[in-house]
Amino acid sequence: MEIIKLQQIKKYYDMGGAEEVHALRGIDVNIGQNEYVAIMGPSGSGKSTLMNIIGCLDTPTTGLYEFNKVNVSDMNDDQLAKIRNKEIGFVFQTFNLLARSNALHNVELPLIYAGINKSERRRLAMQALEQVGLADRVMHKPNELSGGQRQRVAIARALVTSPSIILADEPTGNLDTKTGDEIMMLFEEIHKQGNTIILVTHEEYIAEHAKRIIRLRDGLIEVDERVKHRKLMNGE
Amino acid sequence: MNFLFEIKEGLRIAFFAIRANKLRSVLTTLGIVIGIVSVTMMATAIEGVDRKFQESASAFGANVLYVQKFPWVGHEDWSVYRNRRDIPLKVAEDIEQHATLVEAVAANVITVRPTQFEERNMKNAFITGTTYQYIYASGTNVSDGRFLSQEESNGGRPVCVIGANVVENLFPNQDPIGKFVKVGSLPYQIIGVLAKQGGLFGIFTSDNRVYIPIKSFTNQFGSKRDVTINIAAKKGADIEDVKEELRGIIRKSRGLKPSDADDFYINEQEMLVTTFSGFTAVIAAVGFFITGLSLFVGGIGIMNIMFVSVTERTKEIGIRKAIGAKRRTILIQFLIESSIICLLGGLLGLIISYPLSLLADKILPTAMPLSIVGIAIIISLVVGVVSGFLPAYRASRLNPVDALRYE
Numbered sequence: 001m002e003i004i005k006l007q008q009i010k011k012y013y014d015m016g017g018a019e020e021v022h023a024l025r026g027i028d029v030n031i032g033q034n035e036y037v038a039i040m041g042p043s044g045s046g047k048s049t050l051m052n053i054i055g056c057l058d059t060p061t062t063g064l065y066e067f068n069k070v071n072v073s074d075m076n077d078d079q080l081a082k083i084r085n086k087e088i089g090f091v092f093q094t095f096n097l098l099a100r101s102n103a104l105h106n107v108e109l110p111l112i113y114a115g116i117n118k119s120e121r122r123r124l125a126m127q128a129l130e131q132v133g134l135a136d137r138v139m140h141k142p143n144e145l146s147g148g149q150r151q152r153v154a155i156a157r158a159l160v161t162s163p164s165i166i167l168a169d170e171p172t173g174n175l176d177t178k179t180g181d182e183i184m185m186l187f188e189e190i191h192k193q194g195n196t197i198i199l200v201t202h203e204e205y206i207a208e209h210a211k212r213i214i215r216l217r218d219g220l221i222e223v224d225e226r227v228k229h230r231k232l233m234n235g236e
Numbered sequence: 237m238n239f240l241f242e243i244k245e246g247l248r249i250a251f252f253a254i255r256a257n258k259l260r261s262v263l264t265t266l267g268i269v270i271g272i273v274s275v276t277m278m279a280t281a282i283e284g285v286d287r288k289f290q291e292s293a294s295a296f297g298a299n300v301l302y303v304q305k306f307p308w309v310g311h312e313d314w315s316v317y318r319n320r321r322d323i324p325l326k327v328a329e330d331i332e333q334h335a336t337l338v339e340a341v342a343a344n345v346i347t348v349r350p351t352q353f354e355e356r357n358m359k360n361a362f363i364t365g366t367t368y369q370y371i372y373a374s375g376t377n378v379s380d381g382r383f384l385s386q387e388e389s390n391g392g393r394p395v396c397v398i399g400a401n402v403v404e405n406l407f408p409n410q411d412p413i414g415k416f417v418k419v420g421s422l423p424y425q426i427i428g429v430l431a432k433q434g435g436l437f438g439i440f441t442s443d444n445r446v447y448i449p450i451k452s453f454t455n456q457f458g459s460k461r462d463v464t465i466n467i468a469a470k471k472g473a474d475i476e477d478v479k480e481e482l483r484g485i486i487r488k489s490r491g492l493k494p495s496d497a498d499d500f501y502i503n504e505q506e507m508l509v510t511t512f513s514g515f516t517a518v519i520a521a522v523g524f525f526i527t528g529l530s531l532f533v534g535g536i537g538i539m540n541i542m543f544v545s546v547t548e549r550t551k552e553i554g555i556r557k558a559i560g561a562k563r564r565t566i567l568i569q570f571l572i573e574s575s576i577i578c579l580l581g582g583l584l585g586l587i588i589s590y591p592l593s594l595l596a597d598k599i600l601p602t603a604m605p606l607s608i609v610g611i612a613i614i615i616s617l618v619v620g621v622v623s624g625f626l627p628a629y630r631a632s633r634l635n636p637v638d639a640l641r642y643e
Contacts, residue, residue: 085560
């Protein structure tokens, strides 16, 4: 089943005067249930813009974007907020946790905005934190956690609403290689559990974790390919 | 996400933010604290002046009319009233004889004479000659002994009833009842003491007075005097009807032709109350305007700091929006924060004003009106919402992509 359907998505930025920057110049992509897709491309290729549009943080200038068969290209701010809340789990390069709140509250936050009551919230958040292996760190604040642990909190926050897609933007960019690998293993597990993952990265070896790679260049899709089953690294 | 959730989460975030910036929050709050203190102290002062006045006005007695040459609240040039004929005792007698809506009639005359007891002397006592009915046609009350009796009053006996200040001056350490005071050159025996009235500016009060029978008064000080006639209306009688009846009787007694204007005035407590209320309303309006300005300045301080707070937390706003906070949610969050800062300021202001009002009570008997507590809280909430709105609105409109990128 298709979750994401992009048709001729274009995004222009008005830079003042007659000048326009064409960040996306016509993207057609379909992403189905339980896919694991990496979006790659050099800086300026439009991958951030595409991620923002897929993540409903931004809307395309023209083109059609259907999310679970619903047209979201013309939705207003609050409608998009609802989609982001219920259907999309974000994982950012810089974690983007609330610094003053502990892990548990950070994970609960999307559920608060979804209007779920306190006991259910707590149960789901604990479950998500357990899933990422942080059951013993729930009361710690982000500055009391290591980088890898912070990213796990962020992943738990992304998972807690059982969204249709997990959207990860350079999730290992701020981590050392070993920790980064651990995080990628976690994504693999999450994928195996049936989740759909979209990964934005410029690192080839990170992208290779995915089953499909979409390469962008100058606002257009250059390559959209299945990844052949690769040998696991680390001599496994 | 429902409204209650938003409020609850907003409160949580607000307390976090205020705790995280303690010094800043305290300094910001200071503006509101000062505003609320000045508003409540203003209200307390007005309450004090009001109470003082109510107390003084009650000395006149409700439902008591005063027939005099002068109106208490003058509309014309003073000379117009001064040139009127004196009101003689005869008018009081005519009223007593003919009026049907009247409970008590007490003519009274006043002069200032020194009053002595042994070595003690009171130079400016108001000697008042009146009748036994005076106690029913005034706001005075006997605290000890009794008032003049009918026999004493008609017979012109040398007895007197004295006000509270007279007691304080002449009898600091002893019971005055039964003692003799010298009024002018003649001795009068004290038969009663009046309750203290206080009274505004010490003028309209029985405290400085020595009441003697009117007959004794005219014998001692002469009978050609302008008389004030106190009249108590019958219970349940319409005061306007009573005044109309009195007018008729007095006009006849003074031989006025139908074309002549009244050359007397029927005063009542209500006139003073009305005039005074207008006066306090002006003070209140000016006072609240000035103190309101300080609140306004405090509100600007809040707005300023909320703008800073929004800018500082742009990234946080971005995160919240990315994971599903709607515009309204963000708006409410910041409104709650500014409201709480103001509310804390308001409460702190009240906590500071309360002992100040007790202090003020020593100078001018007053109390912080309970209503001002509610009003102060509402005002601080309104200031919070109004001054927080613009920053909160700006926060709610932030584009999540830009906000997330903000460092």
